[in-house]
Amino acid sequence: MRIALLAAIALALGTAGAAPADAPGNAQAIFAAARAAWAFTSYPRYANYAVGVHYRNGEVNVARHYDTLEDLRRDIVFARTFSREETANPGFPPHGVNVGIMGMSLNADQPDDPIGPLALAITYDFGISLSERTTQVAQQGSEITSPARYPVIGRTGASARIYDVRLIEMLDNGSTYHLGLTPVADPKRYRLREMWVTAHTFITQKILIAANFSRKPYTDVAWLVTFKQIEGGPYISEERAQGALDFGEAGSLEDVTISFEGLTSTSSLPPFGTVGINDGTPEFVTEP
DSSP states (O other): OHHHHHHHHHHHHHGGGGOTTOOHHHHHHHHHHHHHHHOOOOSSSEHHHHEEEEETTTTEEEEEEEEEEEEEEEEEEEEEOOOHHHHHHHSOOOOOOEEEEEEEEESSOOOOOOOOOOOTTTOOOOOSSSSSSEEESSSSSSGSSSOOOOOOOHHHOOOOOOOEEEEEEEEETTTTTEEEEEEEEEEEEOEEEEEEETTTOOEEEEESSSSSSSSGGGSSOOOOEEEEEEETTTEEEEEEESOEEEOGGEEEEEEEEEEEEEHHHHSSOOOOHHHOOOOOOOOOOOOO
């Protein structure tokens, strides 16, 4: 059915592959087909992966990995508060869980790790999909199996025209559309600026977004997001900042990359011990 519908979309586009870069009608149709292609994604029930944080702070290269579980049917994310590096080495510089003893602050924020823990969905679509989606954060693994109110970290999906779209160029011998997008209104909400789409399937390869996540300084720079296809479903491969992230006294971070690593999928919830529990209420970096 997927092949048949995409073939019908391609037929409707006609000669879009040969269209000049100033053909707005074809560009808008290509974008619409790319959004429609997300409706045919296929996912398992649960996904286990690590969210990797890589950056340079002055002369120091930093790498952290946060184990994450996503319920792909209900769009719920559970992420560990402490990175693998912190768990394996208690002397590892912490990300800033404050502990007070007799008025003194111990374990305060460390300047080499201003980012801290992240709760990110590997299937987040950045508003490309036409379907309304709400991604939420669970504070402990047991909440994935019981009803609860979760903090919303992402809501995507719209059917109205939200971008003016132009075809910038054809790449890879005509097999990739490179689109430029300008929001019709509300540019802070609608963040897509460029999009690379496979011509024969309309699958999204990567996107350039004007801002990322839910707070500064992540929202101050553009980000390049790359996707990978695994067994019929698109997953985020990495999100790469296109400029330095200024954290003030904590430093200006260069070469910031958020990667999604070691993906494994399953149809049943992993044992609770592998899901874990978070102490306190961590302030995660989340999607908008």
